[in-house]
Amino acid sequence: xxxxxxxxxxxxxxxxxxxxxxxxxxxxxxxxxxxxxxxxxxxxxxxxxxxxxxxxxxxxxxxxxxxxxxxxxxxxxxxxxxxxxxxxxxxxxxxxxxxxxxxxxxxxxxxxxxxxxxxxxxxxxxxxxxxxxxxxxxxxxxxxxxxxxxxxxxxxxxxxxxxxxxxxxxxxxxxxxxxxxxxxxxxxxxxxxxxxxxxxxxxxxxxxxxxxxxxxxxxxxxxxxxxxxxxxxxxxxxxxxxxxxxxxxxxxxxxxxxxxxxxxxxxxxxxxxxxxxxxxxxxxxxxxxxxxxxxxxxxxxxxxxxxxxxxxxxxxxxxxxxxxxxxxxxxxxxxxxxxxxxxxxxxxxxxxxxxxxxxxxxxxxxxxxxxxxxxxxxxxxxxxxxxxxxxxxxxxxxxxxxxxxxxxxxxxxxxxxxxxxxxxxxxxxxxxxxxxxxxxxxxxxxxxxxxxx
Amino acid sequence: xxxxxxxxxxxxxxxxxxxxxxxxxxxxxxxxxxxxxxxxxxxxxxxxxxxxxxxxxxxxxxxxxxxxxxxxxxxxxxxxxxxxx
Numbered sequence: 441x442x443x444x445x446x447x448x449x450x451x452x453x454x455x456x457x458x459x460x461x462x463x464x465x466x467x468x469x470x471x472x473x474x475x476x477x478x479x480x481x482x483x484x485x486x487x488x489x490x491x492x493x494x495x496x497x498x499x500x501x502x503x504x505x506x507x508x509x510x511x512x513x514x515x516x517x518x519x520x521x522x523x524x525x526x527x528x529x530x531x532x533x534x535x536x537x538x539x540x541x542x543x544x545x546x547x548x549x550x551x552x553x554x555x556x557x558x559x560x561x562x563x564x565x566x567x568x569x570x571x572x573x574x575x576x577x578x579x580x581x582x583x584x585x586x587x588x589x590x591x592x593x594x595x596x597x598x599x600x601x602x603x604x605x606x607x608x609x610x611x612x613x614x615x616x617x618x619x620x621x622x623x624x625x626x627x628x629x630x631x632x633x634x635x636x637x638x639x640x641x642x643x644x645x646x647x648x649x650x651x652x653x654x655x656x657x658x659x660x661x662x663x664x665x666x667x668x669x670x671x672x673x674x675x676x677x678x679x680x681x682x683x684x685x686x687x688x689x690x691x692x693x694x695x696x697x698x699x700x701x702x703x704x705x706x707x708x709x710x711x712x713x714x715x716x717x718x719x720x721x722x723x724x725x726x727x728x729x730x731x732x733x734x735x736x737x738x739x740x741x742x743x744x745x746x747x748x749x750x751x752x753x754x755x756x757x758x759x760x761x762x763x764x765x766x767x768x769x770x771x772x773x774x775x776x777x778x779x780x781x782x783x784x785x786x787x788x789x790x791x792x793x794x795x796x797x798x799x800x801x802x803x804x805x806x807x808x809x810x811x812x813x814x815x816x817x818x819x820x821x822x823x824x825x826x827x828x829x830x831x832x833x834x835x836x837x838x839x840x841x842x843x844x845x846x847x848x849x850x851x852x853x854x855x856x857x858x859x860x861x862x863x864x865x866x867x868x869x870x871x872x873x874x875x876x877x878x879x880x881x882x883x884x885x886x887x888x889x890x891x892x893x
Numbered sequence: 894x895x896x897x898x899x900x901x902x903x904x905x906x907x908x909x910x911x912x913x914x915x916x917x918x919x920x921x922x923x924x925x926x927x928x929x930x931x932x933x934x935x936x937x938x939x940x941x942x943x944x945x946x947x948x949x950x951x952x953x954x955x956x957x958x959x960x961x962x963x964x965x966x967x968x969x970x971x972x973x974x975x976x977x978x
Contacts, residue, residue, distance in 0.1 A: 577909030
């Protein structure tokens with residue numbers, strides 16, 4: 441009999457989160473306030489975050505205790521199982537052993553509750569009564585809705601209107617967990633009203649939804665805001681994934697040659713990777729890889745630099761990987777097209793060459809995801825498909841090199857609420873094509889009110 | 894043109910689902926999404942398309958717009974929200 445799953449007993453769950461900031465090979469540059477040039481202070485953030493979370497955001501303490509109340513909620517699905525993907529291994533026919541943490545077993549179906557639950561808990565402790573946030577497709581919004589319900593907090597999620605209309609199932613998940621889900625732009629905030637006054641049919645954007653969620657938090661008593669990616673405390677909470685994986689692999693006497701995760705804002709990648717990055721910093725031989733979409737290569741192409749948020753220098757300076765000139769089509773040489781969405785911790789480690797990044801286009805990722813589903817059964821979230829494409833790539837490298845490798849990756853969520861994405865892929869709607877005249881006309885109609893030469 | 898061709902989409906890495914090109918053109922209000930070129934360049938010559946269709950001023954505004962990181966965005970939005978109180 442071939443073993444497929446490795447479990448930890450509830451009593452074996454890690455009792456502390458791991459903070460990579462304590463072990464950075466070189467210190468991280470702090471985000472600077474553009475007005476003063478000084479590091480952003482806790483007071484700057486206190487309008488939207490409670491002080492206990494701000495302290496963790498700024499902490500360089502290596503281990504931080506997980507409160508019992510948080511562990512008790514984690515136990516609903518944690519410790520998550522470690523799987524060996526034996527069927528996928530056979531399909532690839534490469535000299536690799538593939539292990540993955542199944543984060544799709546959480547109630548919300550992804551890794552997001554790992555951070556949402558402590559955020560709700562710490563807000564509760566700090567006296568917060570209500571939390572706001574923004575969401576696109578709804579993975580974060582639904583996780584936070586569930587977490588707020590667990591700790592008796594009200595939750596309002598501003599969901600980008602086009603997502604609200606196209607992704608009803610996570611909106612319904614939010615409602616089921618007792619949260620308000622508001623299509624953004626809305627009439628509930630001045631930010632929303634301003635947009636609607638100018639563009640009554642606005643489909644919304646993440647920028648507008650963030651503005652609404654923060655305005656709501658800043659202007660409503662006992663209300664704070666929560667962000668599900670990028671920030672240090674989010675990465676801290678997600679470290680539970682990698683810490684559990686270390687214990688599970690130790691049980692079966694295995695240590696990975698390669699650790700992989702998909703990178704959007706960096707939270708699920710950091711979750712599986714950072715405990716192994718700690719090992720690497722301390723001399724262990726392990727390769728750590730983040731997989732990201734080739735349509736927005738934040739780590740693979742961008743130079744690392746301080747950058748002003750805008751030309752008027754009214755926003756903080758933050759050292760991040762940016763989408764550089766070498767990526768942008770040759771005639772365009774403007775900083776405005778750069779993207780700054782990656783977690784500063786991840787950006788820093790890429791610059792230090794402690795971890796590496798690889799980019800995969802959407803067709804390759806869906807191809808890998810469909811192969812996975814047909815071999816292993818579980819249908820991955822489209823984001824998870826990026827790391828599966830990276831696993832396939834790594835397996836092929838092993839074959840070419842004639843080396844045996846153990847690969848560990850984070851299966852960050854299931855795709856059962858994202859089947860329309862699979863429909864788009866399977867029916868050929870994604871991918872390169874000649875833009876038809878009708879679509880060009882439709883696009884022109886979208887900008888018909890723009891000033892003309 | 895067949896409807897299935899007209900409905901070609903790309904996956905938006907920010908929203909986490911599929912969107913049509915028309916959304917990308919107005920994602921930033923009266924400007925296209927800062928990532929429109931990088932997301933669609935493999936599909937068609939979007940750069941020439943936008944140069945031709947946007948007024949010179951708007952084109953310059955588009956290529957110079959900043960896609961801020963999250964913390965920068967948060968700080969900026971906090972300040973704006975405080976001013977509205």
